[in-house]
Amino acid sequence: xxxxxxxxxxxxxxxxxxxxxxxxxxxxxxxxxxxxxxxxxxxxxxxxxxxxxxxxxxxxxxxxxxxxxxxxxxxxxxxxxxxxxxxxxxxxxxxxxxxxxxxxxxxxxxxxxxxxxxxxxxxxxxxxxxxxxxxxxxxxxxxxxxxxxxxxxxxxxxxxxxxxxxxxxxxxxxxxxxxxxxxxxxxxxxxxxxxxxxxxxxxxxxxxxxxxxxxxxxxxxxxxxxxxxxxx
Numbered sequence: 487x488x489x490x491x492x493x494x495x496x497x498x499x500x501x502x503x504x505x506x507x508x509x510x511x512x513x514x515x516x517x518x519x520x521x522x523x524x525x526x527x528x529x530x531x532x533x534x535x536x537x538x539x540x541x542x543x544x545x546x547x548x549x550x551x552x553x554x555x556x557x558x559x560x561x562x563x564x565x566x567x568x569x570x571x572x573x574x575x576x577x578x579x580x581x582x583x584x585x586x587x588x589x590x591x592x593x594x595x596x597x598x599x600x601x602x603x604x605x606x607x608x609x610x611x612x613x614x615x616x617x618x619x620x621x622x623x624x625x626x627x628x629x630x631x632x633x634x635x636x637x638x639x640x641x642x643x644x645x646x647x648x649x650x651x652x653x654x655x656x657x658x659x660x661x662x663x664x665x666x667x668x669x670x671x672x673x674x675x676x677x678x679x680x681x682x683x684x685x686x687x688x689x690x691x692x693x694x695x696x697x698x699x700x701x702x703x704x705x706x707x708x709x710x711x712x713x714x715x716x717x718x
Contacts, residue, residue, distance in 0.1 A: 487505070487528045487529070488503060488504070488505040488524065488526055488527050488528055489503070489504050489505070489527075489528060489529045489530075489531075489688065489691040489692055490502065490503045490504070490520075490524075490527055490529075490530050490531070490688060490691065491530075491531045491532075491683075491684045491685060491688030491689070491690070491691055492517075492520070492530060492531070492532040492533070492534075492684055492687065493532075493533045493623070493680045493681075493683040493684040493687065494533070494534065494598065494601045494680070495513070495675065495680035496674060496675055496676070496677070497513050497514075497671065497675040497676055498513070498514055498515035498516060498519075499513070499514050499515075499516070499517065499520065500513050500667070500676050500680050500681055501513075501520055501684060502663065502681075502684045502687070502688035503524065503527075503688065504688055504692050509657070509659055509660060509663045509688070510663075511663055511666070511667055511684075512524070513667070513670070513671055513675070513676055516604065517604060517605065517608045521612075521616075525613075527616060528615065528617065529616075529617040529618075529619070529691055530616070530617065530618040530619065530691075531619055531620075531621035531626075531687040531688070531691040531717050532605065532618065532619070532620060532621060532687070533620075533621060533622060533683055533684075533687060534598065534601055534620065535565035535602055535620060536605060536606075536609070536618070536619070536712060536713075537620070537706075537707075537708040537710075537712040537713060537714030537715075538565060538566075538567055538568040538571065538602070538606065538708055538712075539565075539566075539567040539568065539586070539587050539708070540567055540568050540569065540586065540708065541586055541709075542709050543705070543707075543708045543709045544587065544705060545564070545705075545708070545714055546703045546705050547701060547703050547706070547714055547715070547716060548562050548563070548564050549703075550701050550702075550703060551622060551625060551701060551716060554625055554628065555624055555625070555628070555635055556635055557635075557637075558624060558635050558636070561622075561624045562622070563592060563594050563595055564592075564595065565602060566579055566582075566583050566591040566595050566596065566599060566602075567582070567583055567586045568606065568709070568710075569582050569583075569586055570582040570583040570586070570591055570599070571599045571602050571603050571606065572603060573599075576591075576593070576596050579591050579596055580596075605618075609710075609712060619698075619700075619715065619716075620714075620715070620716050620717065621687050621690065621691075621716060621717045622716055622718070623640075623683040623686050623687060624636070625701070625716065625718045626686045626687060626689070626690040626718050627649055627652065627686055628718075629690070629699075629718050630652050630656070630689065630690070630693075631652055636648060636649060640679055640682060641679065646678065646679070646682065649682055649686070650664070650682060653682075653689060656689065657689060660685055660689075663685070664681055664682075664685070668681075690718055691717070694717065694718075698717060699717065699718055700715040700716060700717055700718075701715065701716040701718070702714060702715035702716070
């Protein structure tokens with residue numbers, strides 16, 4: 487079964503794939519492009535919100551995720567509602583979000599609105615055989631690290647190396663995959679943090695096998711019928 491972990495990057499998306507005991511990678515501009523290259527993909531873990539708040543649904547899973555990460559909960563942010571994701575600009579998005587869910591939108595959330603919108607639209611046309619789940623790198627790292635939250639910041643050399651070591655301790659071949667990506671793309675296109683996050687999502691996807699593990703609240707089906715659940 488071919489599985490993949492996907493994270494956004496300046497180029498578009500960086501995807502780490504696994505099949506037949508081998509890792510591979512793709513740097514692509516869109517999820518649709520990835521599916522054209524790999525129509526046999528079976529399961530995706532992606533670091534992007536799936537299932538969004540609206541007039542009739544409130545997404546609440548972030549509270550559970552923040553509890554999981556404790557004092558590292560700042561890595562969790564609440565996405566804009568669906569109507570705000572489709573807004574023309576940031577000011578409009580803030581006004582729409584205030585009207586529908588009673589609060590504004592952080593610039594961090596707005597900056598990935600285009601990517602959230604892309605995935606939201608992709609879900610409308612995806613093939614039935616494909617499973618796609620939202621995931622979160624720091625949650626995945628916690629459960630690869632004996633359920634201990636990593637306290638260092640991945641933006642620091644020490645934090646990056648701590649996480650990278652956890653990955654290559656389990657799958658040493660990922661070091662070569664990482665080096666190949668760095669040799670193929672400038673950091674302005676694919677950043678080291680993007681590669682790291684895609685790798686941990688792929689590893690968590692792979693390790694989950696047929697025993698899916700999710701965080702989800704009771705309020706877990708959005709207005710479009712999309713499940714809100716975080717795979718790890």
